[in-house]
Amino acid sequence: METQVARLGLMLSSGTLLPAKERAKEVEVVFESEKKLWLSGNEAIALGAWEAGITVASGYPGTPSTEIMGNFNTYDGVYAEWAPNEKVGLEVAIGASFTGARALATMKHVGLNVAADPLFTSAYTGVRGGLVILTADDPEMHSSQNEQDNRNYAFAAKMPMLEPSDPAEAKSMIGRAIALSEELDTPVLFRITTRIAHVKGVVEKGEQVEVPQTSIEKVPAKLVMLPGNARVRRKYVEERMAKAREIAETLPENHIEPGTGKRGFIAAGTSYNYVKEAFPEAPVLKLGMVWPLPEKMIREFADTVEELIIVEELDPFLENHIKAMGIDCHGQDIIPTQGELNSFIVKKAVAPESIPELFEPLELPMRPPNMCAGCPHRGLFYGLSKMKNVFVSGDIGCYTLGFLPPLSAMDACVCMGASITMAHGMAKALGKESEGRLVSVLGDSTFLHSGITGLLNTVYNSSYATTIILDNRITAMTGHQNNPASGKSISGEPANQIDFEQLCTALGVKRVVVVNPNDVNATRKVLKEEIESPEPSVIISRAPCILLPEEIKRKKPVYYTRLDNCTGCTACVQMGCPAISWHPITPAEAVEKGYREKQKGYAEITEVQCNGCGQCAAVCKFEAITKREEN
Amino acid sequence: MKQSGNILFSGVGGQGILLASELTAYAQLAAGYDVKKSEVHGMAQRGGSVEAHLRYGERVYSPLIDPGCADILVAFEILEAVRYLPYLHKDSAVVVNTQKILPPAVALGKMTYPADILSELTSRNINVVAIDAFAIAEQVGELKTVNVAMVGAMSNFLAVDPAVFDSVIDNTIKEPFREVNKKAFEAGRAAVYAK
Numbered sequence A: 001m002e003t004q005v006a007r008l009g010l011m012l013s014s015g016t017l018l019p020a021k022e023r024a025k026e027v028e029v030v031f032e033s034e035k036k037l038w039l040s041g042n043e044a045i046a047l048g049a050w051e052a053g054i055t056v057a058s059g060y061p062g063t064p065s066t067e068i069m070g071n072f073n074t075y076d077g078v079y080a081e082w083a084p085n086e087k088v089g090l091e092v093a094i095g096a097s098f099t100g101a102r103a104l105a106t107m108k109h110v111g112l113n114v115a116a117d118p119l120f121t122s123a124y125t126g127v128r129g130g131l132v133i134l135t136a137d138d139p140e141m142h143s144s145q146n147e148q149d150n151r152n153y154a155f156a157a158k159m160p161m162l163e164p165s166d167p168a169e170a171k172s173m174i175g176r177a178i179a180l181s182e183e184l185d186t187p188v189l190f191r192i193t194t195r196i197a198h199v200k201g202v203v204e205k206g207e208q209v210e211v212p213q214t215s216i217e218k219v220p221a222k223l224v225m226l227p228g229n230a231r232v233r234r235k236y237v238e239e240r241m242a243k244a245r246e247i248a249e250t251l252p253e254n255h256i257e258p259g260t261g262k263r264g265f266i267a268a269g270t271s272y273n274y275v276k277e278a279f280p281e282a283p284v285l286k287l288g289m290v291w292p293l294p295e296k297m298i299r300e301f302a303d304t305v306e307e308l309i310i311v312e313e314l315d316p317f318l319e320n321h322i323k324a325m326g327i328d329c330h331g332q333d334i335i336p337t338q339g340e341l342n343s344f345i346v347k348k349a350v351a352p353e354s355i356p357e358l359f360e361p362l363e364l365p366m367r368p369p370n371m372c373a374g375c376p377h378r379g380l381f382y383g384l385s386k387m388k389n390v391f392v393s394g395d396i397g398c399y400t401l402g403f404l405p406p407l408s409a410m411d412a413c414v415c416m417g418a419s420i421t422m423a424h425g426m427a428k429a430l431g432k433e434s435e436g437r438l439v440s441v442l443g444d445s446t447f448l449h450s451g452i453t454g455l456l457n458t459v460y461n462s463s464y465a466t467t468i469i470l471d472n473r474i475t476a477m478t479g480h481q482n483n484p485a486s487g488k489s490i491s492g493e494p495a496n497q498i499d500f501e502q503l504c505t506a507l508g509v510k511r512v513v514v515v516n517p518n519d520v521n522a523t524r525k526v527l528k529e530e531i532e533s534p535e536p537s538v539i540i541s542r543a544p545c546i547l548l549p550e551e552i553k554r555k556k557p558v559y560y561t562r563l564d565n566c567t568g569c570t571a572c573v574q575m576g577c578p579a580i581s582w583h584p585i586t587p588a589e590a591v592e593k594g595y596r597e598k599q600k601g602y603a604e605i606t607e608v609q610c611n612g613c614g615q616c617a618a619v620c621k622f623e624a625i626t627k628r629e630e631n
Numbered sequence B: 001m002k003q004s005g006n007i008l009f010s011g012v013g014g015q016g017i018l019l020a021s022e023l024t025a026y027a028q029l030a031a032g033y034d035v036k037k038s039e040v041h042g043m044a045q046r047g048g049s050v051e052a053h054l055r056y057g058e059r060v061y062s063p064l065i066d067p068g069c070a071d072i073l074v075a076f077e078i079l080e081a082v083r084y085l086p087y088l089h090k091d092s093a094v095v096v097n098t099q100k101i102l103p104p105a106v107a108l109g110k111m112t113y114p115a116d117i118l119s120e121l122t123s124r125n126i127n128v129v130a131i132d133a134f135a136i137a138e139q140v141g142e143l144k145t146v147n148v149a150m151v152g153a154m155s156n157f158l159a160v161d162p163a164v165f166d167s168v169i170d171n172t173i174k175e176p177f178r179e180v181n182k183k184a185f186e187a188g189r190a191a192v193y194a195k
């Protein structure tokens, strides 16, 4: 068994698969005449964007939206980029639209909070070329810090919103979104959820439409939003939404699917699928446009059914608006408003008597994600884990896993960039008491996303909290997107590489120190010095992510355990490296192995999982961890 | 031929579960079914539990398998088989790789890996086929083929001609890995009969 565990490290198999584009070609063979493809929702959206004549796309990575941009970038004649944050991405797309180009901005749900400023006012300016703003919500929080329902943004920003139910619809609806955007002179919000983005299904391939011409045109009354102009556009926003309401009544994406039985359902997005599976015979009003709503169609449908049930994930968005029309319906009284739905949950809510008995789940050890073997973040968090008196104001990225035991070295995490600003707020509230006890930690991509202004504030308003930038040269958490610290563009072409030392110095930080976090002892020393220092300081913890292709290729040493020397002190085990495991032993076994009778176990490195960072060797005081020379 | 079905894949990030589910999806598409597949990315990939839902039939709406509705569970690790018990029904088939990968709490010595945990399935009269996919992969000479060996074992429970899998491997796997993956598939398929 142990040898098998040991070899897990070799079993990463993605490298053997053909690239998606080639695979897609092959699947065409499977369907021959029909030109059908097997695509994820995100791949389908990229294809739909290309077919719809979108030529400029900007976004910031965020699960579950990330793969759209990478896929879009593979099409001919388009420009795609990773922006440092979502506000930048959306503004880039708005600018492109102002030339008459069709444009796309992509982000995860919380990204739209960051981009909310341009979002609201772009509703006033409207567009020249069609503009789609894609938000990927994450019900169940598979990879997110909250579960917000971004349909509320459509209402708040007064913008139409479309929501597909599967990859095939996701592709075709992008075309619809562009058409609506240009017809109504408005950006169109496009909401997907994890079960659209990361679901694969059969998608029909189409042709690319004619790409519109671009030009510079000065239309200040439309594009310069100061009060005089904005008041005029404000009126237009209302007229446009009234027109959108009319269009919603006849839009093919909103339609009634007749059925039998006394119950009728209204649903959109993936919830529609669950209704169709749970109650295949029932009449359904399927909404493809979730804002504004087709009032007449909803009333007509409500009149034909005895009992109206709104099935939707998260907020009672449709329900509240339908109730406001004076229509009686079920919704959040029976359907959960937290987490994802599935057809079982829908069936159970509506017809509990039809539910079969299930096997009960067993209590088993959980398997949470962990930092990889050899992750440079571990060395830094190991240092922090030894400073029990220090409050670690954390942030979002792979390094958030430093929160988990055994390191347990993160004390707060709210949203991207908040580590620095929260630490500053704490320092001001605590005063003297906090000196030497506050540190903020964030990744390179996160610092560039929204940490720079926070650091500027820390210096300007004379705080002293230490900021640690974990510079692994990549946006790792979301699957390795290049960022301005990588020195490469989205396509891997050379790009300017930000100089963090110069940037921090320019912000006014006098103490900027660079450490290699794999050198655990030097890192601990620097942490102590900088956290104790009475002025703002920045520690740049610099070592590349071990999963970067060039790092995977690089020949690395492998460490092994000299079991004879292991005293069972658990120092290495406390680093939480997946390549190190603890083997408990009985006193008799201890004696048999030549250990002290009291020794409770020994630690062992599974060599094929070792990525050679050497952090564990540095913390072992008994020379039990050694480099294998032949490597 | 069964008109529809639900196949659940489970295991640990890095075991090649997504490729296994992808090959199976291609085979079902080639056999003329509508197919939907759902995966969870992101956090789950850092060595956490990973699952993929595959549903096929004449017209598939939901991408998610309901609790109590997995016809086949393909589990790449023992604990990750038992974890999905609520998804099984009394006629489910479970194809499990007899590999144990220690969850963090076990590796840290805080918990123990439950002994004889597969009996939780067999004692409920669930059809469990345990194969040593790792040994098969070792035997065919490519450790990365554990996932394809698992697909081979699972294929015994599908009404799909195994030749379809051959052509799927031809169409989706890069050279020079095709032959060794076909061998792993065959060996995985045969391992079930050998029981």
Ligand SMILES: Cc1ncc(C[n+]2csc(CCOP(=O)(O)OP(=O)(O)O)c2C)c(N)n1
Pocket (backbone or CB within 6 Å): A060, A061, A062, A063, A108, A110, A111, A114, A145, A396, A397, A398, A399, A416, A442, A443, A444, A445, A446, A447, A470, A472, A474, A475, A476, A477, A478
């Ligand atoms: C506003 C917002 N946008 C995007 C995300 C998704 N996201 C989470 S962590 C992360 C990037 C982390 O990269 P970095 O800071 O470089 O840390 P690493 O993962 O490389 O350690 C992103 C994009 C988010 N949580 N919030």
